[in-house]
Structure formats: C-alpha cells, structure tokens
Amino acid sequence: MKFIIDCYGGDFSPEEIVKGVILASKKEKEISYVLVGKKEEIESLLENNKADKTRFEIIDAREVFTNNDQPTLIVHGKENTSLSKALMALRSREDVDALLTAGSTGATLAGSIFKIGRVKGVLRPCLMATLPSRTGKLVRVLDIGANMDAKPEYLYQYALMANELVKLTGVDNPRIGLLNVGKEEEKGNELTHAAFKLLKEDKELNFIGNIEGDHVLKGEADIVVCDAFAGNVLIKSLEEAAYFVSDAFQAAIKKNIFTKLGALFQLHELKKVKLLFKYANEASAPLLGIKKLVIKMHGKSKAKNVEAVILETKKLAHGKLNEKIENAVNKA
C-alpha cells in the first residue's frame, strides 16, 4: 500500500506533517510513502526523526499552494506546487492508493475532480466531515463544501457513498438522516422533499428520516446528508459555538488565584472535556466519489492528527471503499 503525502499547505507544514507520517510508519509497516515538497527540508526531517528511509520516496516541489490562491489555479497555472505534483502523481501512478493533504480545500476539490475524475456512476463527488456526539459515536456530515446548489439525486448518492465508508469503520447498518428543519416528511424545502422520497424508497438503506440541527450532536444518526450550503453552515456554527462556550468556562476557571486553585481539584475531569474536541481537530475530510482516495486533513493538523488520519485511510483503502461506492451507486 502506498500513500502520497502533500507535506506543505497546512499551518504546521512541513514539520508536523512529516513527523506524523513517520509516527504512522513506525506503527503500520504495510504502508510506504511518497512525500511531496521541498526535498532538502523533507530529507532533513526524515533524518532528524530517525525514519526508515527505505519506505519514503520524495517528489521535489518548490512551491506551495496557499489558501490565498484561487482554487481553480490548481487545474492550470500552479503546476509546481506540492499539491499539484501530488495530484499528478496520484493520477499517473498505479502503485499509489491515496493522497493526503492539509492544503487548500477548494484546490483539493477542484484538482481531484478535474485531474483524477469521478468514480463511474457518481454524479458529484462531495466532502465529508466527522463530528463527535453525546453518545461517543462519530457522526458523518456530507456534503460540506463541494456542491452548493445540489439536486436530490446528489443527496441520495451522498448517503450511498457514506454508507459504504461508515460500514468500513465497523458500524453495522449505519443510521442515515436527512438534515431538515423538523421531523415530519413535509418539513423543509423542495430539495429535502425530493431527497426524502429517494432515500425512503431505497430499502437497503437504514434511512431514519429527517434530523434537525440540534439533534446532530445528540448522535441520533451516523450519517447526516445535506447540500453543501447547509452542511457548511452546520459544521462551522457547531464549531464556533463549542469554542465560544468552552472559552467562557476556561476564562471563568482561569480568572484568578481562587478559581485556579479550584481547578487543581478538577484537573483530571477537565482534561476529559478536551477530548471532546480531539476528533474535531483530528478529523479528516475524505472526498467521496473521486476515482482514487483523496483525504483533506485539517489545516491545523499536528503530527498526532496526521498519524490518525493515515491509519484511518488505511482502513478505507484496505476495504476497497471506491469499489464498494461504485457498486452501490450503480446498483441504485
């Protein structure tokens, strides 16, 4: 198994990205890596972190695709960036199974669609987010960024694709919800009315009906489908509300010497609260429906996050996610 890693583009690139790959390489001997970016920097990171160099190949790329660059430049105009070179290698090399990048989401999307292409039968690839929930189970939300004006058929395919992915993570018969403004079938807009019908008709899906914005984190569904506009609003507002309240508690606890003294008694339990945010920070966003696996890592990814994403991507590659998506989509 071989993964291509875009070592640049993230907030802590290349150090944390390369360190994360090395961590994964020590835990998981089956995978080898193609690292893309400034050769001498990557080599010295491998050296300093005592990596087994035989498992790393380097593709030299002198430029970085930044978040300020117009995403469509990935298709034409920024060929010397690490992201562009990584995409070209993913496209041309048969020995490579997946690409991971912490770089520009828009460019990763545009580049994957135009340079790698879609799985046969997939109308529109989409971007998936992973959220924590009150039950401890993970919730997958899609689409969060690819198709703003979605059609009902897209939403139905999102469900089919995520269903295959979630099964590979060990969840039997994933519960699929349609993001909406109320429980009843007649609630919502034209898009949700039509999507509801398509989802309900497919007896092989475990469609549990509509799910409201305040039920997502309650963990009532394993998969929540929606158009990219609503999905983007959902995950961004969830994230900010969580930080807003967390910051308020942290500020209260750190206010003065007395409150800090109090916190000494709570240290162990407060650490557990931080774990709630662990997934949000580690969460990778796979592009579903692209011919080869493309995983968008969080821009703020640190070594530990990169390691976790690599290990999860291995499960998807090993489980032949794309073959399963192709089968599911073409059967439906």
Place this chain on the structure above:
Amino acid sequence: MKFIIDCYGGDFSPEEIVKGVILASKKEKEISYVLVGKKEEIESLLENNKADKTRFEIIDAREVFTNNDQPTLIVHGKENTSLSKALMALRSREDVDALLTAGSTGATLAGSIFKIGRVKGVLRPCLMATLPSRTGKLVRVLDIGANMDAKPEYLYQYALMANELVKLTGVDNPRIGLLNVGKEEEKGNELTHAAFKLLKEDKELNFIGNIEGDHVLKGEADIVVCDAFAGNVLIKSLEEAAYFVSDAFQAAIKKNIFTKLGALFQLHELKKVKLLFKYANEASAPLLGIKKLVIKMHGKSKAKNVEAVILETKKLAHGKLNEKIENAVNKA
C-alpha cells in the same frame, strides 16, 4: 398601549406567563393587557399575585393550541384555542398594539399571515432570532422559520426590516451580513449570489458582505440574513453545541467531591458563564412584516423572560416599527 397575551401554549403556561405579565405591569405603567385563556385560572393567578386588576382584561378561551396540532388548523378548525382568539382580537381591535405568545411557532406564523396580513409592500413576513455574541452585542438572525425556498428579494427585505428593528434597540447603522460559506462575493449558491447584489446596491444599508457560520457568534454583524432552512440549521446547531460543551464542563465540575470542592472557589465566575445562555432562553422571535406586532416567545419562557420580552416589545411599539418597515420597504 395595549398588548394581547396568549397565556397558554408554553411549557410553563399559564402560571409563568401570567406572572411575567404581572411583573412587567409593575415595572411599566403605560401598558395594559388583554389576557387570553381559561378565565378562572387567569383570575386566580391575578388574585394570588396581587395584580392591579384594572389593567387586565380577560378573553375566555377553553382550548389550547398545542405543538402537536397541525399549524394550519389555526386558520380554520381550532377557533376556540387561546392563540386563535388572541389573533382574532388582534385583528379586530384597534386599541391593541401587539400579541405575545409562547405557543406553536408554526401556528403563530400561519395565523399571523392569514388572519392579520402583511405590512404593505412586504413580500414575505419572516421570523427573527436573537443570539448572544463574544463582543456582548446581540446578533439578529433571520429568517429562521417562515420561508424555506426563499427568493433573493425576500432576503433583501429581511435586511431592511431587521435594520429598522435594530435601530430601535439603540444600535446606529447596524452591520448587515449575508450568511454564506465564504467571505468572497462569488462564494455560495444562486440565492446568495443574487441577494449579495441586491444588498450591495442599496447604499443606505450598512452591508458588510458575506459572513460565515463560525463568525456569527463572534459578533461581526448585528444582523445576519439567510433563507429559513439555513437559519434554522444555524440556530439549532449553535444551541445544541453550546449545551453539549456546557454539559460536559458541568459534568466534569460535578463529577466527585474533589471537583465540587474546586467549584466552590469558582462559584462567582461560573455564574457569569450561565449569563451567556440568558439571552438564548429569554430571546423572543418577532415576526417581521406582519401588520401588527406579533412576538413569538420561547416555549420554555419563565416569568422573568416574559417580563423582558414585554419591555422589549414596548420599545418596538413605541418606535412605530411597522410604520418604519413600511417606509423602508416601499422606498427600496
């Protein structure tokens, strides 16, 4: 000034609603009230809470419109409910300035649109939510429930209407943002592209451009406009994320005798965190664009919340909100 109060339909009706009205009546001598609901229950609440009975009129209504009733029944079929009788009184009586209810949102919307009607020139009335923010300033979000498949012109009018309301609360030149998935004008869907143009063209509005879901609680805009689907997803997901994190902190603090001991040192500061939620619980949702003021109170409203909403409604009635809306909409 005279307000009609639907005393039933909320989770703590009629006790907390009537008590709230009495609290307001003691603070604000200018307003008198028409209370709608079971006469003998309301009378005994007035008696027990030492209200000045000369300022309260009662309309007897034996039934309650519940959240399980189909909202459209308010238009035809549930004439004996307190909400229906309150709406009829609002419509027929010239001495009444506003209606406040903690009852069914859908029925309040449907009843107001069909029984009271729109302000001249308003295409679609809408429902507005109020959120706290990191800056301490309030943020108004609309539409959160009236028009699922909105047109760009609706969003533009939401901005015009909220602009008048926010000015009446003492904010000069309110900052208006368009909810979107990115800052740049070209981001978003067909609806936001067209709405952006309309908002930008109106030089009398302080339009600050697109605002993303994670910037709403940062307080970067005083008013955030969006279609009801996105608005509903936004406010519900914000609320649940805030409770999710708050519950996690509370559980950590109350975990055992040591953590509770620690909390004794933090009591004062932790109380302040709770204030963040105060507005969310008190927040009323005015229906903008209805010919007479209709205010939807939170279903969980307690006496203190009812009092606060009445005092705020007084400002809107006093400032002749609807006249200002009519002027703004017809000028534009």
